[in-house]
Each structure stands twice: as C-alpha cells, then as structure tokens.
Amino acid sequence: MNIDYSKEFEYLVKTYEKTGDDASPLMDSKYDSLVINQDRVLAKNETEGIKIETKKIKDGVSLKVYIKEGIVKPLPVHLCFGMLPREGKQVIKSEFFVGKKSKVKFISHCSFPNAKHIIHIMDSKVHIEDGAEMEYTETHYHSKEGGVETYPKLRGRIENGGRLKEEFKLVVGRVGLLKIDYEVEQLKKSICELDTKVYGKENDRIEIREALLLNGEYASGLAKSRVVLKDKSYGNVLGEVQGNAPYTRGHTDCQEIVYGENAVAYSTPNISVKNSLAKITHEASIGRIDKKEMETLMARGLNEEEAVDLIVKGILK
Amino acid sequence: MNTGYHQNVILEVKNLHSKVGDKEILKGVNLSIEKGEIRSIIGVNGTGKTTLAAIIMGLEGYNPSNGGIFFEGKDITNISLTERAKRGITLAWQSPARFEGITVREYLSIGASKNDVENFLKFVGLAPNLYLNRVVDEKLSGGERKRIELASVFSIRPKVVILDEPDSGIDMASIHAIINVIRKFKKMGTATLLITHNEEMAKIGDKVSLLCDGKVLKEGETEEVIKFFKQNCKICNHIGQIDEELLK
Ligand SMILES: Nc1ncnc2c1ncn2[C@@H]1O[C@H](COP(=O)(O)OP(=O)(O)O)[C@@H](O)[C@H]1O
Numbered sequence: 001m002n003i004d005y006s007k008e009f010e011y012l013v014k015t016y017e018k019t020g021d022d023a024s025p026l027m028d029s030k031y032d033s034l035v036i037n038q039d040r041v042l043a044k045n046e047t048e049g050i051k052i053e054t055k056k057i058k059d060g061v062s063l064k065v066y067i068k069e070g071i072v073k074p075l076p077v078h079l080c081f082g083m084l085p086r087e088g089k090q091v092i093k094s095e096f097f098v099g100k101k102s103k104v105k106f107i108s109h110c111s112f113p114n115a116k117h118i119i120h121i122m123d124s125k126v127h128i129e130d131g132a133e134m135e136y137t138e139t140h141y142h143s144k145e146g147g148v149e150t151y152p153k154l155r156g157r158i159e160n161g162g163r164l165k166e167e168f169k170l171v172v173g174r175v176g177l178l179k180i181d182y183e184v185e186q187l188k189k190s191i192c193e194l195d196t197k198v199y200g201k202e203n204d205r206i207e208i209r210e211a212l213l214l215n216g217e218y219a220s221g222l223a224k225s226r227v228v229l230k231d232k233s234y235g236n237v238l239g240e241v242q243g244n245a246p247y248t249r250g251h252t253d254c255q256e257i258v259y260g261e262n263a264v265a266y267s268t269p270n271i272s273v274k275n276s277l278a279k280i281t282h283e284a285s286i287g288r289i290d291k292k293e294m295e296t297l298m299a300r301g302l303n304e305e306e307a308v309d310l311i312v313k314g315i316l317k
Numbered sequence: 318m319n320t321g322y323h324q325n326v327i328l329e330v331k332n333l334h335s336k337v338g339d340k341e342i343l344k345g346v347n348l349s350i351e352k353g354e355i356r357s358i359i360g361v362n363g364t365g366k367t368t369l370a371a372i373i374m375g376l377e378g379y380n381p382s383n384g385g386i387f388f389e390g391k392d393i394t395n396i397s398l399t400e401r402a403k404r405g406i407t408l409a410w411q412s413p414a415r416f417e418g419i420t421v422r423e424y425l426s427i428g429a430s431k432n433d434v435e436n437f438l439k440f441v442g443l444a445p446n447l448y449l450n451r452v453v454d455e456k457l458s459g460g461e462r463k464r465i466e467l468a469s470v471f472s473i474r475p476k477v478v479i480l481d482e483p484d485s486g487i488d489m490a491s492i493h494a495i496i497n498v499i500r501k502f503k504k505m506g507t508a509t510l511l512i513t514h515n516e517e518m519a520k521i522g523d524k525v526s527l528l529c530d531g532k533v534l535k536e537g538e539t540e541e542v543i544k545f546f547k548q549n550c551k552i553c554n555h556i557g558q559i560d561e562e563l564l565k
Pocket residue numbers: 337342360361362363364365366367368369
C-alpha cells in the first residue's frame with residue numbers, strides 16, 4: 001500500500017462516511033482502491049488481476065483501469081474523488097477496460113463538502129468485453145450551498161453477452177447544476193441498466209440524458225431515473241432507447257416527483273425501433289406524491305412532512 | 318340503539334351527511350360503536366360505505382355537510398387525519414397503497430419500535446424472515462399486502478380500526494388469517510368497523526349495520542340483519558329507492 005496519510009485523506013474519508021457508507025475499505029489492503037483529491041492521487045491500492053494507471057492532467061487526473069480477462073473480483077473496487085477547497089475545477093478522465101468473462105464492481109464516491117463554486121467533470125469510457133460484467137455505483141456528497149457543477153459523461157460499449165449496471169445517486173446536500181450524459185452501445189445478448197437518483201432542492205438544476213443503443217440481437221436495456229424536485233428546482237430527463245436489431249428489448253422508466261410550489265419537471269422519452277422484431281417501451285410520470293401513499297402514512301400517525309420524507313427516501317433509495 | 322354518550326361507547330357518528338358536488342352520498346348516518354366491538358357495516362356497492370370510512374378517518378376531500386363524529390366523547394369532526402390517528406383511529410384501505418423502496422421492516426417501524434416488527438408479522442400469520450426485507454410494492458400479492466397492512470394497523474395499537482372490504486381481492490388462506498386478526502383485535506380491546514358487501518364476512522360482527530342509499534337502513538343482531546340483507550338487498554338494484562314497506 002502506498003498511502004499519503006495526509007489530513008486531506010482523513011477529511012475525504014470522513015465525508016465519504018457522511019453518505020452512510022463504510023469507508024474502511026479505503027484503508028484495507030484487501031481492497032483495490034484509489035483516492036484522488038483535486039488533481040493529486042492520495043492513495044492507490046491494487047490487488048491481483050487489476051491495474052490502475054493514473055496521470056496528472058490539467059486540472060485533474062486521467063486514469064485507466066484494466067481488469068484482466070477471466071478475473072472475478074470478489075470484493076468491490078473503491079474509488080473516491082473529491083475537492084476539499086471551496087473553489088476550483090476537477091477533471092477526471094477515466095477509461096475502464098473489463099476483459100473477457102471478468103466480473104467487477106466499483107463503488108465510487110464523489111465528495112465536495114465545502115463547495116462554493118466547484119466544477120467537476122467526469123469523462124468516462126467503458127469497454128466491456130465478451131461475457132464480462134461490470135457494476136458501477138456512484139454516490140455524491142455535496143455541500144449545502146449548491147455551488148457544485150457536475151458533468152458526468154459516459155460512453156460505453158458492451159460486447160456480446162456482457163453486462164453493465166450503472167447507478168448514479170445524488171441525494172445528500174444540494175445538487176447545484178448536474179448534467180448527466182450517458183450513452184451505451186450494446187452488442188449481441190448484452191444487458192445494461194442505467195439508474196439515476198437525484199434529489200433537487202432550492203434552485204438546483206438537473207438535466208439527465210440516458211441513452212441505450214441496442215445494436216446487437218437480443219440485447220436488452222433499462223434506462224431508469226427517479227428525480228424528486230423540491231422548492232424551485234428544475235428537472236429535465238431524456239430517456240433514449242433505440243431498438244436497432246432483432247429481438248432487442250428496451251425500456252425507459254422515468255419518475256419525477258414535484259413537491260415544491262415552483263419546481264418544474266420535464267420528461268421526454270425518445271424511443272425508436274429500426275427492426276420489426278425489436279420491442280421498446282417507455283413509462284414516465286410527473287406529479288405530486290401519491291395521495292393514497294401520503295394518507296396511509298398519516299393514518300398511522302405521521303404528519304405531512306414526515307410522510308413526504310419517508311416516501312421520498314423510498315423512491316431515492 | 319344507544320345514541321347518547323355512554324361509558325363503553327368509543328365512536329359515535331351523528332346524523333352524518335355528505336355531498337359530492339350536488340349529489341348527496343350520505344343522508345344522515347348514525348352509528349354508536351362500543352370499545353372492543355366488531356361492527357359489520359354491510360351494503361351493496363355504491364351505498365356509501367367507503368365514503369363513510371373516509372369521513373370518519375378525515376381524508377382529504379371528504380367533509381360532512383352536516384352532522385359530526387365523536388371519539389371518546391369528544392367532537393373530532395374538524396381535526397386532522399394525523400391527529401385522529403394519534404388519538405387511536407386508523408383505516409385499512411380496500412386496496413392498500415404500494416410504496417417504492419420502503420421495506421416491510423421500515424413500514425412496520427413507522428409507529429412503533431423496530432424491535433417489535435417481527436411480532437407484528439407473526440400477529441397476521443406471516444413469517445418474519447420471509448417478509449421483513451421485502452419491499453411494500455407491487456411484487457407482494459393482494460393477500461400479502463393486505464396482511465401487512467393489518468400488521469401495520471396492529472403496530473400502532475389503535476382503539477378503533479376501520480377495515481374497508483378486508484376480504485376483497487385475496488386468496489382463501491388470507492381470508493382466514495384476516496378473520497383471525499379481527500378476533501385478536503377484539504381481544505386487545507380494539508373496536509373494528511368491518512366494512513363489507515359479503516354476508517359471510519359480516520357474520521363475524523357482534524352486531525351489523527346495514528347501509529342503504531347513504532343511511533343505516535337496519536341495525537342489530539347479526540343473524541337477523543344478514544337475513545334481511547340476503548332477502549332484500551342482494552337482489553335490489555334500485556339504490557336510492559328504498560321500499561318503505563320493508564322498513565315496517
Ligand atoms: N369522488 C366521487 N365523485 C363522484 N361520486 C362519488 C365519488 N366518490 C363516491 N361517489 C359516489 O358515491 C356513492 C357511494 O360510493 P362509495 O362510498 O364508494 O360506496 P361503497 O363503498 O359502498 O361501494 C357511489 O354512488 C359513488 O359513485
């Protein structure tokens with residue numbers, strides 16, 4: 001293990017734990033891990049079958065992660081990206097290569113606990129080879145001031161029989177500005193699930209694009225999003241699914257809950273089929289919290305605010 | 318019938334009227350329920366049973382145009398849904414709400430301690446290890462969902478529970494479990510308003526009130542009221558046109 005036990009590291013670990021997750025794997029040599037503050041790699045640990053290459057670039061770090069063919073990682077790989085200062089810019093350019101028939105799970109945390117004005121650019125490319133499986137969950141922790149601009153971009157390609165499950169979660173602290181742009185190309189019999197959960201407050205702005213291009217036979221995909229909009233926040237979700245090959249199955253499922261007087265929600269499903277044997281469906285709903293759900297909880301003694309909190313917590317879990 | 322306040326009376330509905338637009342749905346309902354009593358409220362579809370349940374519970378959009386509701390001798394006609402629940406009234410809907418992401422464990426901890434959730438499930442005959450980590454969403458069957466709802470009702474130890482058609486849309490095994498639970502409520506001292514259009518279900522009541530066209534048409538001994546219901550109401554398709562002769 002090669003750790004710079006600086007205060008920065010400790011501080012990042014502390015904010016990591018504020019999301020309710022266990023940060024101890026970042027200090028445990030059994031786990032693969034990478035910790036980056038601003039443009040500096042604070043810690044890195046690699047075990048068998050994985051290679052993590054990092055390089056300093058302007059305002060950030062570029063990284064390449066290789067998972068060897070046939071390797072099944074029993075423990076998740078922990079990634080932690082953060083910016084402790086109040087202002088600045090962080091660019092993380094990453095590329096993931098998941099070798100044939102390998103299996104890996106990444107748990108990633110992004111922390112901006114003091115943000116007054118921070119720009120965070122995540123530019124990722126994912127290559128999943130034949131029969132490989134990758135899971136990636138990304139949890140954000142932002143300050144309460146709404147000074148973060150986050151631009152997560154993903155371009156993925158899943159080869160035959162591969163799987164990708166991607167989850168993005170930003171429910172603690174203010175969102176600020178969030179622009180998600182995910183696009184995954186899927187080959188034969190591949191499976192992909194994109195799942196985004198965001199809780200907007202005050203004047204937060206949330207724009208989400210989730211796109212699945214089902215280009216190989218029997219490829220299947222789900223683009224799901226749950227956005228809760230409080231106060232005067234704004235949400236705009238675009239769920240794009242293309243059935244371009246026979247027997248492809250795709251679905252986009254977007255639910256936006258509006259419970260601020262001045263919150264605004266848009267939702268656009270954009271589905272297309274270029275093969276008569278493909279089947280693509282969509283469901284989208286925008287609205288208040290369900291009245292019956294509210295009244296059920298209130299009939300057990302919760303007040304209105306407590307009922308809203310519980311329902312929202314469930315939806316964003 | 319006892320309409321005045323009496324020590325054993327827990328809930329009273331007095332001359333309750335309600336309207337939807339210009340249409341009168343409840344036309345002067347009177348009920349007096351005792352502590353621990355199982356009171357069946359029977360009536361064919363559209364007679365106002367669910368409306369009555371909603372007004373007693375205090376749901377949004379259901380207000381009496383006349384008359385009132387009294388709980389433990391106090392007028393609760395104008396207090397909020399939450400406050401009624403806190404005082405000890407609750408309702409189990411005919412088709413209970415589904416919740417995304419909320420587990421049975423979390424759902425049953427709303428009004429009680431987490432440590433008791435296993436007992437709440439056992440109370441309704443469900444195995445805790447099979448259900449505690451499941452989500453209270455569409456994946457539960459109708460019968461499972463209704464039993465979990467009763468577990469949730471039990472968790473807050475209400476003094477009065479309104480069950481709207483607890484037997485509808487479920488399997489036989491769940492019906493037996495639900496009847497069992499209602500009997501256990503009685504032992505606890507909880508009064509049950511058992512709303513149903515099924516006379517078999519109504520039979521477990523200590524007394525039955527027959528609702529017709531927004532009024533209590535007949536009330537009293539279980540056998541007698543059910544017999545009347547079978548003879549006159551099941552074949553009646555003239556809601557709103559009570560044959561005055563029948564009432565004599
Ligand atoms: N929101 C509503 N708008 C219009 N009519 C309603 C509404 N709710 C109930 N009703 C009418 O009130 C009557 C009683 O309904 P309900 O209380 O649901 O009866 P029950 O539960 O006995 O079947 C019915 O004729 C029904 O159509």
